[in-house]
Amino acid sequence: MHGGGWVYGDKDVYQFYCMSLAQRGFAVVNYSYRLAPEYKFPASLEDTCTVGAWMLANAETYGFDMEHVYGVGDSAGGHMLTIFVAALTNPDYAAELGIKLPTGFRFNAVALNCGAYKIELSAQDMTTGLMGDFLPGKDLDAELKLINPVEWITEDFPPAFVMTSTNDFLKGQPAVLVPVLMDNDIPFMYRYYSDKENPLGHVFHCNIRLSAAKLCNDEECDFFRKY
Template identity: 45%
Template sequence: MSLGARIFIMMCRKSDKKRDKGLTVPPGVETQCGISYGSFGKWSLLDVYRPKSVEGKLPVIVSFHGGGWVYGDKEVYRYYCMELAKRGFAVVNYNYRLAPKYRHPAPLEDTNAVFSWIMKNKDSFGFDTDNIFAVGDSAGATGIALYACILTSPSYAANYSFKPPAGLKIKGLALNCGIYDNEKRFGGAKRLDFVSKESFKKSLSEMTVCKHITEDFPPCFVMTANADDLSAESPPFVKILGEKGVRHIYREYGTDDHRLYHVFHCDARSEDAARVNDDECSFFRELMG
């Protein structure tokens, strides 16, 4: 693992620990945790959160966590995902294999296994699989957007050995503070923790969302923050969505007097995060018709 990745992980752990200190499971949410969805031990675990007040089938939100492909797990994202569950959704929060031990396309393979698990277990867990949505931030926004490309572009899907489960359709995405052109951002690098040296250029091309959008890409809520270091990544991506005729909403949160930073929406205590999560869940409900 590179020194840069080690420093990044250390900073993230410190920040996330401070953010979530003292938080507990909200009283209105029921949890089922540590469910195995695959064959990679601790990497292949997921949680399901539901609002206690609602019985029967619920629309589903799947969360692809961020962390630069080298950091993060479902524990880091549990309180954020529980906030989404409070808004009337069954939320699936999962681990996936991390770099540098596991590199592209391992996270996408794991994501496919999660969606396969959802389709197989829809009755047992009360999933309304006619209304499946997904959220991702930072690297997670990249990852879930790439998986949506697999579902909507046969030519792109041909790059991968796995097949999505029959009948799966992601009805809408919320993409938060993401990177959508890995070729542009990392093309000059000599080494990256999340791609192999042997397939460096090919992997970066495969991981460049902007290259693989079709008119069938799911409707998107694209969010960034005014003080996010990655804020410049979103407008070119949004432009492509418009050119392809993909339904979308683009929002930059924060003002000159109120600066907001990378993945601020994950803070369960924040009124700003609550506003974003309300906006994105409202967008999902509109798509349900």
């Protein structure tokens, strides 16, 4: 699931990164989702549910192995993927979100790259900037609770590869997510990538020319193959 601060980005930006995953032996589904501010939350989540249903319906046509499904989300996409997975594995969360989940869809494991997992803003702060664009603004306190997936993770959440990097402006976020994974006995791998000669920035792994990106992507795919 691509990043872009909830307000920009599309599948075209991710085509070469996704090709590199396909070269590692995975069937890759790369999609665009509706963006804020034109489309408020949960539009992007609804689109993700639609993609999941499409995968189930077209698995035979495209050769998808639905017994081995892995999700990758970067930055805002990491945030949205965490929400989606938490909803798939927590019926109470799904009910609160009020979305139609794809019946029978499940992930074996996920990779959460430079993501946001807990947004700690007051309702007043959320009226400006990205969150003001992203959320409907009808009941900001309730909406804030809904977009913080760490509050809804249960022991049924799948194994997770969680990564950040030296110059990732969200590098503090795994400190919120990892303890929740540990408390729920969820298998995980946490990686902090650092390169003194070439400091690694936010979602560096998408620049597939970097040796550090190759290392990260190889490690994520190796993690997937365990599940």
